[in-house]
Amino acid sequence: MRRNGLERQRAKSHFPPDAAARRMLLRIPTAPPEETVSSARRRLTDPKAVWDSVSYVYVVDDERHLLGVVSIKELLRSDGMQAMRAFAKRNLAVVHPHSDVRVAAARAIARGVKMLPVVDHDGTLMGAVGTDEILSTLEAEHVRSVLSASGLAATRARFSEVIAARLPQLIAWRTPWLVVGLFGGMLATLLVDGFRQDLESVIALAFFIPVIVYMGDAVGTQTQTIYVRSLALEALDKRHYFAREVAVDATMGLVSALLIGPFALLLTGMPQVAAIVSLSMFLVMVAAGPVAIAIPELLRKFGRDPAVGGGPFTTIVQDLLSLSIYFAVASWLLI
Amino acid sequence: MRRNGLERQRAKSHFPPDAAARRMLLRIPTAPPEETVSSARRRLTDPKAVWDSVSYVYVVDDERHLLGVVSIKELLRSDGMQAMRAFAKRNLAVVHPHSDVRVAAARAIARGVKMLPVVDHDGTLMGAVGTDEILSTLEAEHVRSVLSASGLAATRARFSEVIAARLPQLIAWRTPWLVVGLFGGMLATLLVDGFRQDLESVIALAFFIPVIVYMGDAVGTQTQTIYVRSLALEALDKRHYFAREVAVDATMGLVSALLIGPFALLLTGMPQVAAIVSLSMFLVMVAAGPVAIAIPELLRKFGRDPAVGGGPFTTIVQDLLSLSIYFAVASWLLI
Structure with missing residues (x-):
């Protein structure tokens, strides 16, 4: 059974501030494995649907266990009659909800992916760490480690703030x-x-x-x-x-x-x-x-x-x- | 007039290896400002079309001057009868073909975008620096600066290679x-x-x-x-x-x-x-x-x-x- 948005939102607040669960996107498209490509596409173009990101459609079973992923590029160019399961990519890089976003960013880099699904201990899809989050985490981490390694007590500052500081x-x-x-x-x-x-x-x-x-x-x-x-x-x-x-x-x-x-x-x-x-x-x-x-x-x-x-x-x-x-x-x- | 792929490919090789023009994606979707959303969507789902990325559709005039951009998320949820110009985002962050990819990556971070169109001196769209390139450039730059600042002569190595080195x-x-x-x-x-x-x-x-x-x-x-x-x-x-x-x-x-x-x-x-x-x-x-x-x-x-x-x-x-x-x-x- 799918948890509704409110429940998921409430669950998020139990995690520490830098946990993947706190920074993940919740409104991401999912599809059952037997759904056809054209049906999934139709749902994406539904003007009433609001998505945080449409870069990937996650293929999940009835209990929202993550089975695979289809990128928007594949989804658009594929034959509309095919079932999603037919070309969903398996063996995904995932991250656990309690993992630090920095771990998520490092894993995304190592695996060459732009988004990382957040999956709990029994394989249930909870959300996804988006590209914006990965990019800003990488940059913030870089600045923080460089500044503090050289003895600047400005660990929370952006680099542009250091440059422009009075x-x-x-x-x-x-x-x-x-x-x-x-x-x-x-x-x-x-x-x-x-x-x-x-x-x-x-x-x-x-x-x-x-x-x-x-x-x-x-x-x-x-x-x-x-x-x-x-x-x-x-x-x-x-x-x-x-x-x-x-x-x-x-x-x-x-x-x-x-x-x-x-x-x-x-x-x-x-x-x-x-x-x-x-x-x-x-x-x-x-x-x-x-x-x-x-x-x-x-x-x-x-x-x-x-x-x-x-x-x-x-x-x-x-x-x-x-x-x-x-x-x-x-x-x-x-x- | 649009330049064809071969011409563009040839033009690329004139730039230094780290120039944005050498690392950009060439097969990116474009649309004239008067095209309708549903027509643009139809072209994206054409199985014969091959795209390097479908994250953004760039709105260009007859001479391929960049006018604006529509993200795939907006494109999918918008009313199909609207013209692309109606909701194309203007005032884009762009990068010049001769700029270093590191400049492109830094600008993408600063402007909070995931892809950066490459535009020559007269505003003609040449391609786009993709998310993968931005992510890997950021990471490589970070590793390189940290390792060399601490006196390691391993400026071309990935960090995982340093860890695993004999x-x-x-x-x-x-x-x-x-x-x-x-x-x-x-x-x-x-x-x-x-x-x-x-x-x-x-x-x-x-x-x-x-x-x-x-x-x-x-x-x-x-x-x-x-x-x-x-x-x-x-x-x-x-x-x-x-x-x-x-x-x-x-x-x-x-x-x-x-x-x-x-x-x-x-x-x-x-x-x-x-x-x-x-x-x-x-x-x-x-x-x-x-x-x-x-x-x-x-x-x-x-x-x-x-x-x-x-x-x-x-x-x-x-x-x-x-x-x-x-x-x-x-x-x-x-x-």
């Missing part, structure tokens, strides 16, 4: 993460201060602070970019992912260690410093990937969106960790 | 920018080395290297993220943009300078060091924005895509500049 608003969006970073940087200052004695005895150790910190950040940024986007995909094997990341980091760390070691020896003439810099570089780069993965994971655990603030926050933690590794190795290897 | 491929994508960064870091090492004497006399100056470098990068990343995306929009007033950026950077630089100064004084007890750190912080942050804008501009001048490599390259330049400013200020203020 100076005080722009400063209000840009300053918070910078101030957090500044306090993180003060912690880094204290860390280096704690290492004052070793620095005084071997000043050359100070030369390598920027490159050690830079390389940790660079690896971490790469890792986090890939990881946060991977999280949006379904069925990510985290254990495998983690192992792979460590293997990649270790390889790149080894290459970097082998390049920076001779350079340090040449510059300072001190094998000890070369060993410290080289070993630290390797350890910093091996640690960077796991840290860049762990931080969005922790944010998720605490119910925060890993895409927001993950970037700048990770950089701060990474800097502190890199300096700690460097100074620990130095203390250990300095005679 | 280790050697992943390392090949991730290593190039890291090695460039490593050489940049070696230059930074030489810079600090050149400052050895001052560091030896005032070791406290070494404590602030990480925070100075970090803040320059943080401001630069924010600026570049906003700027590179702004470039994709049309009619950006660069002079105004630049002035605005400097004003924002100066404000945030002032706040940071006022916070780090007292901290430096407290930590070191040396007013001289506090003054050096505070002034350097201000100058580094004021310089960071313009540098982050100048680098993508230079890349564009040399015909390179500002979204590729802009991120890691800017960070390296920024680090070197920040260190130079810091040491120059220190040399100047140290007695």
Whole structure:
């Protein structure tokens, strides 16, 4: 039996605001499998019918279970005497009513479709996420992730708003993460201060602070970019992912260690410093990937969106960790 | 006069590969303004007609000048006796044949439409950029900008390919920018080395290297993220943009300078060091924005895509500049 519009409307409100069920179109054409094409076409052209979209006609059984779909293009060009079931496309990409619209948009892209039927656990068609919704979700998600990855506290703004923002608003969006970073940087200052004695005895150790910190950040940024986007995909094997990341980091760390070691020896003439810099570089780069993965994971655990603030926050933690590794190795290897 | 398919096909090949004209659908339904709705509908259901898309019927005059558009939804529900001109939507968002598909996709998003007619300089309809193209362009552009901003040399890869890549491929994508960064870091090492004497006399100056470098990068990343995306929009007033950026950077630089100064004084007890750190912080942050804008501009001048490599390259330049400013200020203020 079909549920009427009011019932469906009421059912919608039980879902969270970003659920597919809250953003779906309800007035979409359906047809029983035995209906002829010309009859379906006639219903579409009924001036009394109001449709949210006519891009697809969904073929459903008596209980509104989704059986297939016919695009408007096929419907118009097909022989009017044929039954809808004859050329309905099966094996559809669908989305569940409780799924996030962002999952729906990603799936639509992956499957190359322009609309995504919303189907509940027993296969009943509830509505469809329309093209407008898919387009605007993709765009909003893009803007949000790019802005927040670079430390702008404007996660709800459209990009055009950021461009057109007045100076005080722009400063209000840009300053918070910078101030957090500044306090993180003060912690880094204290860390280096704690290492004052070793620095005084071997000043050359100070030369390598920027490159050690830079390389940790660079690896971490790469890792986090890939990881946060991977999280949006379904069925990510985290254990495998983690192992792979460590293997990649270790390889790149080894290459970097082998390049920076001779350079340090040449510059300072001190094998000890070369060993410290080289070993630290390797350890910093091996640690960077796991840290860049762990931080969005922790944010998720605490119910925060890993895409927001993950970037700048990770950089701060990474800097502190890199300096700690460097100074620990130095203390250990300095005679 | 209508150009035939072959002629249009030939015309397409004169455009660069990412031009709207190369990616547009050619077989789209058109109708003269005086045609009735039922006649237009009949043509759409002609089984011999082959359409790339039936989402919109474009209303054109005898010389194929675009006059308006009727969506399939309107066409189906409207009174069959009406003339197409009666309810064709005017003031359409259009795109020129030589425009990049990315411009077309951005415009479709901005105007909330699912297809964009391609119209040449005299208003002649050439085709339309379809929904599939808009969706895949948006997604590809997103992936490309995110991956390259974080220093992955995988600008042509789909994101699913990055996730599924074998280790050697992943390392090949991730290593190039890291090695460039490593050489940049070696230059930074030489810079600090050149400052050895001052560091030896005032070791406290070494404590602030990480925070100075970090803040320059943080401001630069924010600026570049906003700027590179702004470039994709049309009619950006660069002079105004630049002035605005400097004003924002100066404000945030002032706040940071006022916070780090007292901290430096407290930590070191040396007013001289506090003054050096505070002034350097201000100058580094004021310089960071313009540098982050100048680098993508230079890349564009040399015909390179500002979204590729802009991120890691800017960070390296920024680090070197920040260190130079810091040491120059220190040399100047140290007695």
